[in-house]
Amino acid sequence: MTKRADTPQRMNRDRRAHFVSATAVILAEGQPTYFRNEAACRYGLRVRFIGESWTWSEADDLAADIVAVALRAIGAKRPSWAEGQPAWTQDAFAPVERTRCRRCAKQLSGPESHWGWAKEFCSTLCADAARKAGECRNREEFHEAARCAGLAKKMRRERPCEECGTWFIPPRPKGRFCGNACARRHVIKMQGRRLLDDKNCQSCGVRFHPLKESQKACSQSCGAKLRSHGPERSPQFLQAPASSFRCEDATMLVAAE
Structure with missing residues (x-):
């Protein structure tokens, strides 16, 4: 069994640019801010790189760097630490004091802070449950954002057929014709052959x-x-033709006899 080399892995420029552009599309779909899907994108990229035999630290550093470049590409401006807090109102005003648990709404008791941090949960059970719920929500938001971004990217590929002019969404980015009939017709024209009538x-x-x-x-x-x-x-042709014989004709024949 060969030992893994200690040299860090590298990603080529084209593949890195592809991940940056795809991540930028997903981040641009985030509402109400571009940072809505930041954690989900970093998680998805890290899992992808770990599946390709990258170490956890290398995969996390690369995923963080790709997300940061994508955020700069779409013009996202990160708020300050105070502005990012749930209890923030505006500068020069005291934050809102929390009196109930963020998870179960139970009245908070005991010290107002824990290791220097404002107390938000009544117990470790509520804190762990909120953290796990956040992780699940991040995964769901990532897949939903990726699906929406893929649909938007697919709609942006809509173009007219070079043969008949009908607008269509090609299954491949470089698709030129809406179907096989138009593609064959175009080949016939390019070969100089005569087009047959329908x-x-x-x-x-x-x-x-x-x-x-x-x-x-x-x-x-x-x-x-x-x-x-x-x-x-x-x-x-196997269908029997409709008969034009009428009952009145039979009556006239009988009367004539």
Whole structure:
């Protein structure tokens, strides 16, 4: 078993730029501030890098750096420590005094601070429960933000088809045509061949654009039906035509006899 080298891992510039741009898209979707999904993005990146055999410290440092660069890219301005506190109102005013537990709303008792920090929970049980709930919420917010960012990014790829002009969302970033028919038609034009007129399928009757003059069916399934039944016995021809005979005609025939 080979021992892992002590040299730190490195990430190439293109892959790092990709992670920064993807993280910036997710952070830009955060409401009411850009910092809403900061912890979730750092957590998701760290887990990704650890899964690629990075050490915890290296993965956390790289994730923190990518998130910081992404925040600067979208113009996020971090508030001061006092402005980030839940009890902050504005400068030169005393913070709101907390009298009840933040988790269960029970009346707080005992010292007003613990190790220099303002007391927020009535017990260690409430503090641990609030911390675990926050971690679960961060994961859910990260996945929801990533889903919304992916949908927004997909909508930004909407473009007109180069052949027919129809607006569509390509499945790949460099998609140029809305479907295979337009792509084939474009290839025919580029090769200098003559475009054929549309014709009706001999199996289902749907109008389609043939790729060659001998093509009779619009799809492979219709072509299989034509090969098995033939054009005269295909399903649309097996239907009995509606009879034009009326009861009045029979009455006239009987009267004539």
